[in-house]
Amino acid sequence: MGKRVLAAMSGGVDSSVSAALLKEQGYEVIGAMMRFWPDNKQEDCFETCCSPDAAYEARRVADILGIPFYLLDYREEFQEKIIGPFIAGYRAGQTPNPCVNCNTRVKFDSLLRKARMLGCDYVATGHYVINREGGLYRGDPRKDQTYFLWGTPKEAIPHMLFPVGHLEKPQVRALAERFGLPTAKKPESQNICFVQGDLREFLARHIETRPGPLIDLETGAQIGEHSGAQLYTVGQRKGLGLWKSHLERYVVRIDVARNEVVVGPREACMWGGLEAQEVNLLLEPEELPERLEVQVRYRTRPVPARVEEITPGRFSLRFEEPQFAVAPGQSAVLYHGERLLGGGVIVRPLYNLWEASGRPPRHLG
Structure with a gap:
């Protein structure tokens, strides 16, 4: 070569x-x-x-x-x-x-x-x-x-x-x-390259949105109003517009069809596993180690996990420790030590710890 x-x-x-x-x-x-x-x-x-x-x-x-x-x-x-x-x-x-x-x-x-x-x-x-x-x-x-x-x-x-x-x-x-390169002291770019400024403003220019209810997971009551369900992300805490008198709330689920954003305590955003699709592996499926690590967001650390099921284009796995805000659309990236094994696009989180603890929500969507 x-x-x-x-x-x-x-x-x-x-x-x-x-x-x-x-x-x-x-x-x-x-x-x-x-x-x-x-x-x-x-x-x-x-x-x-x-x-x-x-x-x-x-x-x-x-x-x-x-x-x-x-x-x-x-x-x-x-x-x-x-x-x-x-x-x-x-x-x-x-x-x-x-x-x-x-x-x-x-x-x-x-x-x-x-x-x-x-x-x-x-x-x-x-x-x-x-x-x-x-x-x-x-x-x-x-x-x-x-x-x-x-x-x-x-x-x-x-x-x-x-x-x-x-x-x-x-x-x-x-x-x-x-x-002698002129880029030696050039600052880094941390944002999405085609979005300069506020992401929600960018999305609002391209997605038709309308205000809707912020629903409390525990009570089923409306506790506020959002500016468009598509402008929020799972795990989000800031920008919800809730009064300080409310308990701390995070986005637990986004229901675009109902134009609802469901919020709840941090514990309700903790998950024990996930399902991913659009899977790409850098080795053969049978070569995957029994125990590996998975990273569910770029800025989070990988955690030990076990693959429960894997088929062409899909896998599901269970974490060895709960993960916060496992968001559909993000990537579940697989590692074994320092080696990249592949990954997939998260389609849904699995094994919600809040529900498993015997505290089912009143608002199920």
């Missing part, structure tokens, strides 16, 4: 250093940025990682490194595969993760096909992920991004490079300084 690589460049420090390291290691590097932002940015403004300014920075880095640079038009594909399903998920009362879809359906699918058309053997990104011995492993624990790559096709892994995966962020910035 040759050493020609298409380096995905976002105009940030991680992808810039990745391209620089690859060139230093003797690869023939072609820089490319995927254009997602529309011509008219009045309605939806893209974050700094996906903008004309970012493209300018990426091109400056490519010029400094002496590598060719292409701006690839993925506007229609991004709308179809990422933004559209994101809005549809919220419209259905789910909490989708667009970064998972972007990596699965665009970066390591469409971009990999483009790389092959350009005669490249690899696609490289600035993810904090380690690719070794045909598997994907966690990088810097504070920056690890394997959670977003569970949907990667197994056959793509040999063609994926992560030059900064074994480094920590301060080391990456120091390398950027050494290479």
Whole structure:
């Protein structure tokens, strides 16, 4: 296999250093940025990682490194595969993760096909992920991004490079300084790239909503009013508009058909397991260990779990310790130690601890 690589460049420090390291290691590097932002940015403004300014920075880095640079038009594909399903998920009362879809359906699918058309053997990104011995492993624990790559096709892994995966962020910035890159001190982008500002304002522009009741799980009584059921997420506490005199309440369930948001105590958001669909495994089902770890949100820690049932495209599992706010639409990502095993999209949580404790809710929906 040759050493020609298409380096995905976002105009940030991680992808810039990745391209620089690859060139230093003797690869023939072609820089490319995927254009997602529309011509008219009045309605939806893209974050700094996906903008004309970012493209300018990426091109400056490519010029400094002496590598060719292409701006690839993925506007229609991004709308179809990422933004559209994101809005549809919220419209259905789910909490989708667009970064998972972007990596699965665009970066390591469409971009990999483009790389092959350009005669490249690899696609490289600035993810904090380690690719070794045909598997994907966690990088810097504070920056690890394997959670977003569970949907990667197994056959793509040999063609994926992560030059900064074994480094920590301060080391990456120091390398950027050494290479003389203008992105060395560029701040990180933490938000959804196509949502600048308040997420609820973005959703309200795309989803028809109407006010409805906030229903208390324990009493069945209306204790407030929401501004649209699709604008909330399971486990949410802030922004419910409840008076301080009320007991602390969290979103337990979203009923889009009834336009109701059910709230209750934190204990009512604790679950003992989940069911997931759209499953992708990076090994054969029979190779899954009896005991593994599962992570149900990006910022939560993995917890031990056991798979109860697995069929093509679906699995259910039980946690060894309860998990808070297991939200439909989010990803259930499987690990064995540091190794990424795959994952799926949560369709429903299982084994509610509140109900199992003998305190059934009065409002069942």
